[in-house]
Amino acid sequence: QQPVQSPQAVILREGEDAVINCSSSKALYSVHWYRQKHGEAPVFLMILLKGGEQKGHEKISASFNEKKQQSSLYLTASQLSYSGTYFCGTSWMDSSYKLIFGSGTRLLVRP
Amino acid sequence: EADIYQTPRYLVIGTGKKITLECSQTMGHDKMYWYQQDPGMELHLIHYSYGVNSTEKGDLSSESTVSRIRTEHFPLTLESARPSHTSQYLCASSDSSGPGEKLFFGSGTQLSVL
Numbered sequence A: 001q002q003p004v005q006s007p008q009a010v011i012l013r014e015g016e017d018a019v020i021n022c023s024s025s026k027a028l029y030s031v032h033w034y035r036q037k038h039g040e041a042p043v044f045l046m047i048l049l050k051g052g053e054q055k056g057h058e059k060i061s062a063s064f065n066e067k068k069q070q071s072s073l074y075l076t077a078s079q080l081s082y083s084g085t086y087f088c089g090t091s092w093m094d095s096s097y098k099l100i101f102g103s104g105t106r107l108l109v110r111p
Numbered sequence B: 001e002a003d004i005y006q007t008p009r010y011l012v013i014g015t016g017k018k019i020t021l022e023c024s025q026t027m028g029h030d031k032m033y034w035y036q037q038d039p040g041m042e043l044h045l046i047h048y049s050y051g052v053n054s055t056e057k058g059d060l061s062s063e064s065t066v067s068r069i070r071t072e073h074f075p076l077t078l079e080s081a082r083p084s085h086t087s088q089y090l091c092a093s094s095d096s097s098g099p100g101e102k103l104f105f106g107s108g109t110q111l112s113v114l
Helices: none
Strands: A004-006 A009-013 A018-023 A028-036 A043-049 A055-057 A060-065 A070-075 A084-092 A105-110 B004-007 B010-013 B019-025 B031-037 B043-051 B054-057 B076-078 B087-094 B109-113
Touching (some): A004 A084, A009 A018, A018 A105, A028 A070, A070 A084, B004 B087, B010 B019, B019 B109
Parallel strands (some): A009 A105, B010 B109
Antiparallel strands (some): A004 A018, A018 A070, A028 A084, B019 B076, B031 B043, B043 B054, B087 B109
16 A cells, blocks of 8 residues: 655755655555655655656656556756755555555755 | 754663653644664664644554643653664654655654663
């Protein structure tokens, strides 16, 4: 039931791009993206609802592919501040809106 | 920013002790959640509540219990702490307007059971 995230870890140079994927075996209703820095609480990035909507947040955007039951998070022109662990959280059509998180993708941006 | 508070921030306690982790929010959110997270690992949902007197167990089995007597308060209790309970516990809340509402997380309680 837990969504599957890939890759597990990414190392980038400042200014490079990255894509993080989140897949589910069940029909998704919503996908949430959060970023967590070491020793801190997760911070909300964006939500995508069923319907294929793409959302953006400065240089971070995401898409929702309903056919594949997959969401992708796009990080463009990465900055040092993007470093952290990215979690996707998913809710399903048959759930009571509880959010289940993937195992996370560790992103390290180097100068 | 989010007004959700967790206390204590750090707790070191001996085996067998009863502990309560506090979580309060001032946003009037109906939904509240407890997640357990080991260092560098995913967040596991252990309890959730959709309102006063409503509590459900999450996907990860936990020996802890919760109560929701007031909207703003969602404490988690361990009757007899064990070393296997050592972990970070994160409380979160969200509005009840629909499935698309974001979670606000507290700063977490890092629990160490010796």
